Amino acid sequence: MLKINDLHARVEDKDILKGINLEVNAGEVHAIMGPNGSGKSTLASVIAGKEEFEVTQGNVVLDGEDLEDDAPEERAHKGIFLSFQYPVEIPGVSVTNFMKTAINESRKARGLEDMPAKEMLKLIREKSEMLEIDRKFLSRSLNEGFSGGEKKRNEIFQMAMLEPRLAILDETDSGLDIDALRIVANGVNKLKSKDNAVVVITHYQRLLEYIVPDFVHVLHNGKIVKSGGKELALELEEKGYDWIKNEAVV
Amino acid sequence: MDLKDKLISSFMAFENNVDIDSPVHDQRSEAIKNFEEKGFPSKKEEAWKYTSLNSLQKIDFSIFPKEADALDYKDVKKYFINEIDTYKIVFVDGIYSSFLSETTHDGVDICLMSSALTKPMYKQVIDVYFNKIASKDESLTTLNTAFSREGAYIYIPKSKMPKKPIEIVHFSTGNEASLLLQPRNLIIAEENAELQVIERHQSLTENEVLTNSVTEIFAAKNAIVDYYKVQNDLSTASLVDNTYVNQKDDSVVKVHTFSFGGKLTRNNLNFFQNGEHIDSIMKGVTILGEKQHVDHHTLVHHIQPNCESHQDYKGIYGENSTGVFNGKIIVDKIAQKTNAFQQNNNILVSDKATINTKPQLEIFADDVKCSHGCTIGQLDDDALFYLQTRGIPKKEARALMMYAFANNVLESVRIPELKTRINKLIAKKLGVNLGFDL
Numbered sequence: 001m002l003k004i005n006d007l008h009a010r011v012e013d014k015d016i017l018k019g020i021n022l023e024v025n026a027g028e029v030h031a032i033m034g035p036n037g038s039g040k041s042t043l044a045s046v047i048a049g050k051e052e053f054e055v056t057q058g059n060v061v062l063d064g065e066d067l068e069d070d071a072p073e074e075r076a077h078k079g080i081f082l083s084f085q086y087p088v089e090i091p092g093v094s095v096t097n098f099m100k101t102a103i104n105e106s107r108k109a110r111g112l113e114d115m116p117a118k119e120m121l122k123l124i125r126e127k128s129e130m131l132e133i134d135r136k137f138l139s140r141s142l143n144e145g146f147s148g149g150e151k152k153r154n155e156i157f158q159m160a161m162l163e164p165r166l167a168i169l170d171e172t173d174s175g176l177d178i179d180a181l182r183i184v185a186n187g188v189n190k191l192k193s194k195d196n197a198v199v200v201i202t203h204y205q206r207l208l209e210y211i212v213p214d215f216v217h218v219l220h221n222g223k224i225v226k227s228g229g230k231e232l233a234l235e236l237e238e239k240g241y242d243w244i245k246n247e248a249v250v
Numbered sequence: 251m252d253l254k255d256k257l258i259s260s261f262m263a264f265e266n267n268v269d270i271d272s273p274v275h276d277q278r279s280e281a282i283k284n285f286e287e288k289g290f291p292s293k294k295e296e297a298w299k300y301t302s303l304n305s306l307q308k309i310d311f312s313i314f315p316k317e318a319d320a321l322d323y324k325d326v327k328k329y330f331i332n333e334i335d336t337y338k339i340v341f342v343d344g345i346y347s348s349f350l351s352e353t354t355h356d357g358v359d360i361c362l363m364s365s366a367l368t369k370p371m372y373k374q375v376i377d378v379y380f381n382k383i384a385s386k387d388e389s390l391t392t393l394n395t396a397f398s399r400e401g402a403y404i405y406i407p408k409s410k411m412p413k414k415p416i417e418i419v420h421f422s423t424g425n426e427a428s429l430l431l432q433p434r435n436l437i438i439a440e441e442n443a444e445l446q447v448i449e450r451h452q453s454l455t456e457n458e459v460l461t462n463s464v465t466e467i468f469a470a471k472n473a474i475v476d477y478y479k480v481q482n483d484l485s486t487a488s489l490v491d492n493t494y495v496n497q498k499d500d501s502v503v504k505v506h507t508f509s510f511g512g513k514l515t516r517n518n519l520n521f522f523q524n525g526e527h528i529d530s531i532m533k534g535v536t537i538l539g540e541k542q543h544v545d546h547h548t549l550v551h552h553i554q555p556n557c558e559s560h561q562d563y564k565g566i567y568g569e570n571s572t573g574v575f576n577g578k579i580i581v582d583k584i585a586q587k588t589n590a591f592q593q594n595n596n597i598l599v600s601d602k603a604t605i606n607t608k609p610q611l612e613i614f615a616d617d618v619k620c621s622h623g624c625t626i627g628q629l630d631d632d633a634l635f636y637l638q639t640r641g642i643p644k645k646e647a648r649a650l651m652m653y654a655f656a657n658n659v660l661e662s663v664r665i666p667e668l669k670t671r672i673n674k675l676i677a678k679k680l681g682v683n684l685g686f687d688l
Contacts, residue, residue, distance in 0.1 A: 045635075048635075048639050049638075049639075050635050051635075052631070071638065071643070071644065072635060072638035072639050073638045073639075073641050073642060073643045073644065073647075075639075076638070076639055076640060076641035077641055080639075081639070082639045084636060084639075087636065088630070088632055088633040088636040089633075090633060090636075090637070090650075090651065090654055091654060091655075091658070092653070092654030092655065092656075092657035092658060093650060093653075093654045093657075098640075098650075101642055101646070101650065102637075102640040102641050102642055103641075105641045105642050105643060105646065106641040109641065141654075158640060162640065162641065
C-alpha cells in the first residue's frame with residue numbers, strides 16, 4: 001500500500017530525513033520508535049504532505065502512485081490520515097461542523113454528493129459512542145480548551161469518521177492516562193481491518209501493549225537503523241535507545 | 251472652489267429653503283460657524299492620522315440633488331432583509347421615498363426627520379433631544395448639523411416596542427455625477443422601551459458618493475437598543491458615520507458594525523454613560539480587499555459608577571486594504587467599579603494590507619477593571635495544515651478559519667435572518683461555500 005523509497009527531507013537547510021525505506025501493506029500495523037529528534041514526527045508530516053518540509057531525494061508512493069505533487073488534502077482524499085501529536089485549536093468551529101465539512105469535502109473530491117444530514121448524525125453518534133465521547137463535547141469548538149486526553153480521543157474520533165486506508169498516529173499516547181489510552185487503543189483496534197494499515201509513532205512501548213504491531217522500526221538520525229517484530233519494542237523499553245545509537249555509530 | 255467653500259456658500263441657499271423661525275435654525279447657524287472655522291479634518295490631527303479626506307475634497311460633489319426617478323422595489327429588494335417584515339425608512343439620493351418606505355405612528359413614531367423638525371407636535375421632543383448629544387465642535391458632525399434636514403426619526407414611548415425591526419436604507423442612484431449626502435437620524439427609546447434598527451447605505455451605480463451621517467441615540471432607564479450597521483457599499487462610495495449614544499440607568503445599547511465594502515469608511519462611535527448599571531456593547535467585523543479603507547474610532551465615556559462596556563472588533567484585511575482601530579475609554583474619577591473590556595483582533599491575509607490599532611485608556615478612578623488587547627497576525631500555518639490533512643482544501647480551510655475568527659462577533663446578533671445574511675456575506679467575501687449550514 002505505502003512504499004517509502006530512500007526518502008530525504010529537510011526544513012530550512014537542515015536535513016532531517018536521510019534515506020528512509022519502508023513498506024507498509026494492507027492489514028499491517030507498523031510501529032516507528034526512536035529517541036527524541038530522530039525524525040519520527042517529520043516522517044509523519046512528510047507523508048501527510050506538509051509544505052514546510054522539502055523532499056530532496058526519494059519519494060512516498062501510495063498504491064503505486066507518487067504523492068510528490070499532492071497537497072495534504074489530496075493525500076487525505078486518497079486515504080491518508082495523520083493523528084497529530086499536538087492537535088490545533090480552532091475556536092469558532094464545532095467538532096460536528098468540522099467533521100461535516102471534512103467528510104463532505106472528501107466526498108466532493110470523489111464525485112459524491114454531500115452525506116445526508118440524517119446519515120451524518122447517525123455516523124457521528126455511532127463513532128462517538130465507540131470512543132466514549134460525550135455528546136456535549138461535539139458541539140464545542142474544535143480542540144479549544146480540551147485536555148490533552150480529550151484532544152487525542154478527538155483525533156481518533158476523526159479517524160473513525162473518515163475511515164482512512166492508512167492511519168499514522170503520531171505520539172497519540174503522550175499525555176494519555178491509562179484509561180484514556182485503553183479507550184483510544186480499543187478504538188484503533190476496532191477500525192483495523194485487512195484493507196487498511198496503521199503506523200504508530202511512539203517513544204514508549206506502553207501503547208504497543210494495546211495496539212500490537214506486526215513490525216517495529218527504530219528511527220535514529222533520520223534513518224531506520226533497525227527493524228524487527230513486536231519483541232523489538234520490549235527490548236527498547238528495557239535497554240533504552242543508547243545501544244541503538246551506539247550500534248548505529250559502529 | 252474647494253468643497254469647504256462650496257458648502258459654506260451653499261448654506262445660504264439651504265437656509266432659504268428651510269424654516270428659519272425654528273429653534274433648530276440657531277443650531278444650524280452655530281454649526282456652520284464651527285465648520286467654517288475648522289474645515290475638514292486633516293491628517294495632522296491625531297484622530298485622523300491614518301484616514302485622509304484630501305482626495306474626496308477634490309471632487310465636485312452635488313449638495314442639493316435633483317429628485318431621481320423612482321426605484322422599483324424588485325430592483326432593490328435584495329438590499330433589504332426581505333425574508334422578514336420590517337418597518338422601512340428609505341431615502342433615494344437623500345430624498346424620502348414614500349413608495350419604498352413603511353413608516354408608522356401606531357403607538358410609536360417611525361418616520362421622518364423632516365417632519366419632526368417642522369411639525370409642532372414634535373417640537374417638545376426636538377427641543378429636548380435634537381443635537382443634544384452630538385458634538386458641537388467636531389467639524390464633520392457640525393457640518394451635518396448645519397445641513398440637517400432629513401433622515402430617520404424614531405420615538406419609542408415608555409415600555410413600548412415596535413412590532414418589527416426598522417430598516418433605514420439610503421440609496422444613491424447615480425443621477426448626479428457625484429453626490430454628497432448628509433442624513434441626520436434621531437432615535438429615542440424611552441424608559442423600558444426596546445427597538446432594533448438596521449442601517450444601510452447603498453450605491454446603485456459607480457458614481458462617486460460621500461455620506462456624512464449623524465445619528466443620535468437616546469436610551470432612557472432600562473431601555474434596550476440594538477443597532478446594526480451594514481456597510482457593504484461599492485468601491486466608489488465613502489461614508490463618515492458619526493453616532494452618539496446617550497445612556498441612562500440600566501439601559502443596554504448594542505451597536506454591531508459590519509464593514510465589508512466601500513472606498514473609505516470612517517465610523518465614529520461615541521457612548522456616554524449617564525447613569526449606573528449601564529451596558530454598552532460595540533462589536534465589529536471588518537473584511538476588506540482591493541484598496542478599501544475602514545477606520546473605527548470608538549469612545550466610551552464612563553461617567554457614573556457600576557457600568558460596563560464591551561468592545562470586540564475583528565478585522566480581516568486582504569489585497570491593498572487598510573484598517574484602523576482606535577478605541578478610547580475614559581473612566582471618570584467617580585465612575586468606580588467600572589468594567590471596561592476592549593478587544594481588537596486582526597488577520598492580514600496580504601503583504602500589502604495594513605492595520606493600525608491603538609487602545610487609548612484614560613482612567614481616573616481607582617477601583618475599576620479595564621482590559622484591552624489587540625493582535626495582528628497571519629493565519630496559522632499549522633492550523634491550515636491540520637484542516638488540510640482532514641481533506642479540507644486550502645482555500646476552504648482558510649475560509650473556515652477566517653469565518654471562525656469572525657464568528658463570535660455574530661453570536662450576539664439577535665435577528666436570525668440578519669445573522670444568516672451576514673454569514674452569507676462573510677462566506678461570499680471569503681470566496682467560498684462553507685460545507686455546513688450557517
